[in-house]
Amino acid sequence: MKMKSFITTLFLLLAMTCNVMAGELTGPKNNEVQEVTGPYTIIITGNGVIGRDGPAGYDTGVRFYKGQTLTCYGMDGSWYKVKYGNGVRWVSSSYAKPYNGSTGSTAAAVTSYVVITGNRVIGRLAPAGADSGFRFNKGAKLPYLGMQGSWYKVKYNGKILWISDQFSYVQ
Numbered sequence: 001m002k003m004k005s006f007i008t009t010l011f012l013l014l015a016m017t018c019n020v021m022a023g024e025l026t027g028p029k030n031n032e033v034q035e036v037t038g039p040y041t042i043i044i045t046g047n048g049v050i051g052r053d054g055p056a057g058y059d060t061g062v063r064f065y066k067g068q069t070l071t072c073y074g075m076d077g078s079w080y081k082v083k084y085g086n087g088v089r090w091v092s093s094s095y096a097k098p099y100n101g102s103t104g105s106t107a108a109a110v111t112s113y114v115v116i117t118g119n120r121v122i123g124r125l126a127p128a129g130a131d132s133g134f135r136f137n138k139g140a141k142l143p144y145l146g147m148q149g150s151w152y153k154v155k156y157n158g159k160i161l162w163i164s165d166q167f168s169y170v171q
Contacts, residue, residue: 042080043099044068044091047170051089055079062089065170067112067144069099085149112144114152114163115171123161127151132161144170 044064051062055076062084064070070082070091078093116136123134127148134156136142142154142163151162152170 039071039073039083041069041099042072042082042091042096044070044096046095049091049095051082051084051091052079053090055090057090060089063165064091064096065112065144065147067170068147070096072098112170113141114144114154114168116140116142116163116168118167121163121167123154123156123163124151125161127162129162132159134159134161136163141171 044066047066049064050059051064052058053060056079070080070084072080072082073088074081075093076090080091080093080096082089082091116138119137120135121137123132123136124130125132128151142156142161145153145155145160147153147165147170148162150165152165152168154161154163
């Protein structure tokens with residue numbers, strides 16, 4: 001009789017665990033983000049916009065700049081959930097809006113430039129990569145194409161180059 005009671009108890013625990021797991025998979029809880037019907041593109045409208053670890057969360061050290069486009073996967077209140085690198089960041093809708101241009105294409109008209117703040121700043125062939133041989137002085141403006149980590153992607157003389165954000169900013 002003890003064995004039958006043990007098996008019945010084990011079966012009930014297993015059934016309850018499966019129900020809890022199924023409930024977690026079937027829909028979001030009250031404090032989770034409601035996903036939209038597919039990703040869309042937003043464009044940053046401010047400079048130095050903070051990428052946060054959650055809606056109104058902590059500063060992650062990531063900054064987004066005017067004209068930068070990001071893939072958005074949903075909203076929580078007034079916060080956009082965006083993909084950045086291999087992770088997720090949150091951006092306030094006060095500093096971004098849905099983008100109606102060509103979705104994420106760098107072929108769109110240049111709306112922002114990387115402005116050089118130092119002298120003899122090296123243009124690199126990849127983020128933190130090899131020296132391209134090009135040097136830029138304070139005040140030079142290069143078309144902004146995007147960002148990876150702390151490196152701005154720019155175009156110069158038909159080549160794609162990378163400039164450190166330590167010696168430049170997006171305008």
